[in-house]
Amino acid sequence: MASSSSSFASDSQYRPLWKYDVFLSFRGVDTRRTFTGHLYEGLKNKGIFTFQDDKRLENGDSIPEELLKAIEESQVALVIFSKKYATSRWCLNELVKIMECKEENGQIVIPVFYDVYPSDVRKQTESFAAAFDEHEKKYKDDVEAMQKVKRWRTALSAAADLKGCNVHGRIESDCIGELVEDVSSKLCKTSSSYLLQDIVGIDTHLEKVKSLLEMETNDVRVLGIWGMGGVGKTTLARAVFDTLSPQFQGASFLADVKETNINEMHSLQNILLSELLREDKKYVNNKGEGKLLMAHRLRFMKVLVVLDDINHHDHLEYLAGDLSWFGSGSRIIATTRNKQILGMNNVVHEVTTLLEPDAIQLFNHYAFKGEAPDEHIKKLALEVVSHAKGLPLALRLWGIWLHNQDKTKWREVVDMIKRESSPDIVKNLKISFEGLQDKEKTIFLDIACFFRGMKKDYTIEIIKSYDLDGRIRLDGLIEKSLVFISKYDTIQMHDLIQDMGRDVVTMQKDSGQPSRLWNIEDMEDVMVNNTVSRLNTAIIFNF
Numbered sequence: 001m002a003s004s005s006s007s008f009a010s011d012s013q014y015r016p017l018w019k020y021d022v023f024l025s026f027r028g029v030d031t032r033r034t035f036t037g038h039l040y041e042g043l044k045n046k047g048i049f050t051f052q053d054d055k056r057l058e059n060g061d062s063i064p065e066e067l068l069k070a071i072e073e074s075q076v077a078l079v080i081f082s083k084k085y086a087t088s089r090w091c092l093n094e095l096v097k098i099m100e101c102k103e104e105n106g107q108i109v110i111p112v113f114y115d116v117y118p119s120d121v122r123k124q125t126e127s128f129a130a131a132f133d134e135h136e137k138k139y140k141d142d143v144e145a146m147q148k149v150k151r152w153r154t155a156l157s158a159a160a161d162l163k164g165c166n167v168h169g170r171i172e173s174d175c176i177g178e179l180v181e182d183v184s185s186k187l188c189k190t191s192s193s194y195l196l197q198d199i200v201g202i203d204t205h206l207e208k209v210k211s212l213l214e215m216e217t218n219d220v221r222v223l224g225i226w227g228m229g230g231v232g233k234t235t236l237a238r239a240v241f242d243t244l245s246p247q248f249q250g251a252s253f254l255a256d257v258k259e260t261n262i263n264e265m266h267s268l269q270n271i272l273l274s275e276l277l278r279e280d281k282k283y284v285n286n287k288g289e290g291k292l293l294m295a296h297r298l299r300f301m302k303v304l305v306v307l308d309d310i311n312h313h314d315h316l317e318y319l320a321g322d323l324s325w326f327g328s329g330s331r332i333i334a335t336t337r338n339k340q341i342l343g344m345n346n347v348v349h350e351v352t353t354l355l356e357p358d359a360i361q362l363f364n365h366y367a368f369k370g371e372a373p374d375e376h377i378k379k380l381a382l383e384v385v386s387h388a389k390g391l392p393l394a395l396r397l398w399g400i401w402l403h404n405q406d407k408t409k410w411r412e413v414v415d416m417i418k419r420e421s422s423p424d425i426v427k428n429l430k431i432s433f434e435g436l437q438d439k440e441k442t443i444f445l446d447i448a449c450f451f452r453g454m455k456k457d458y459t460i461e462i463i464k465s466y467d468l469d470g471r472i473r474l475d476g477l478i479e480k481s482l483v484f485i486s487k488y489d490t491i492q493m494h495d496l497i498q499d500m501g502r503d504v505v506t507m508q509k510d511s512g513q514p515s516r517l518w519n520i521e522d523m524e525d526v527m528v529n530n531t532v533s534r535l536n537t538a539i540i541f542n543f
Helices: 033-046 064-070 089-105 118-123 127-139 144-159 171-197 202-213 235-245 261-277 287-297 313-319 356-368 375-388 392-402 406-418 432-434 438-451 456-464 468-481 493-512 520-529
Strands: 020-025 074-081 107-112 223-228 251-255 301-309 331-336 347-350
Touching: 020 033, 020 064, 020 089, 033 074, 033 171, 064 074, 064 089, 074 089, 074 144, 089 107, 089 144, 107 118, 107 144, 107 171, 118 144, 127 144, 127 261, 171 235, 202 223, 202 235, 202 331, 235 251, 235 261, 235 301, 235 331, 251 261, 261 287, 261 301, 261 313, 287 313, 287 456, 301 313, 331 375, 331 520, 356 375, 356 392, 375 392, 375 406, 392 406, 392 432, 406 432, 432 493, 438 456, 438 468, 438 493, 456 468
Parallel strands: 020 074, 074 107, 223 331, 223 347, 251 301, 301 331
Antiparallel strands: none
């Protein structure tokens, strides 16, 4: 039975609304090698994806199409006004486009006044007056061009009225630090609200975790997020990470930690150090060396680290073994199914299954996409929700599968769910597997047993060796929400989906027709009983 707390979709997809976080508009001859160059590095070091046109010539009126698109696809525009900014028709046209995007797309615009005063920009005085004198002399006999000059003036005045940063007379490094923090904060607020808006019941959990983290204190602490597979631990941890990471000097989200062999822990230590220190290199060759280096390099840094899906005590031991490794104010978050791994001294937040109202809302979101079903379908939907027992993953998969199906199909699916007598929800997920074509089933089982975590393109090459349409079939599995591609371009699937696939193969073995071997126990059985000739597909060795 579900607890009194809400839960949410466990596999919600995080889709960026913008391609770039920041677009930099600047006069190259004034600031490229100084203020703008340092600002760009500051944004990059904060993990803010910034578009900077390094090859800009700023000659003529015409702006390349790719530059206009980059402006449209940037969430924030930082406009660095300098003494020669208005001499560039390129910059002025760029500004007009930026102000249009502010009005039409809600783009955030932050003016930066470098060696000029806001009033110079607003009223076009001093160097801006001289620049416009030249523009107006050039275009005095061209009515259309003079209209463009008028738009330039309007854009300058409007931009100068916005809240920004006046660098004049101040220490540049201080201004850059303030700008980076301001941009980071704005990105956090807007992107978090966008990303979380479709996750059922996330707000309650998010606020609870924030309160347990006690961000106002300056100590170092570990928080565990605990619950059964598929209940939404990773989604909650990702939401916390996306919301709070701008408040830290460094942040790292290590996904699927349990997929890494204990003897290969140094590979995760290298990833952690690279992301926190922002240096892409190999630091250590063994996990013992990694512990020493982490304690040395991170002890003065305020960091946020998420260890997603740990299942062994060594994961905490070698990735966050001692609070003294990290600087004051650091926070470590670990998600797991095994509460014992978190230890007695760490605070734990339990993520439970959905209560019925939230379960209905989640299922309806995927099954009906905002449309109102008739009473007959509503009753069938309630039967599906009842059999899901509040597990978000099952609700989502069944909702997607039933979307746009006719009444006859709904009845068949509900009856199929009812015929599955086992209380184990993983077995119910076989409904998704049974809906696949035979060749899709083959590829799905291979991914479940062998290819999860491997690079997408490499895996496709393997699949194509026995199925020329492997790429298309993989896309089909992605569309059916059985498989997804991670941000690292690896093939992934939810734990319960993988368990379901491996359960299918185990049933094949029990029936005397084994098709795949991936664990040592089955390998020993094959070798001892000399049954390898009955194996008809594949064996994998993990050294």
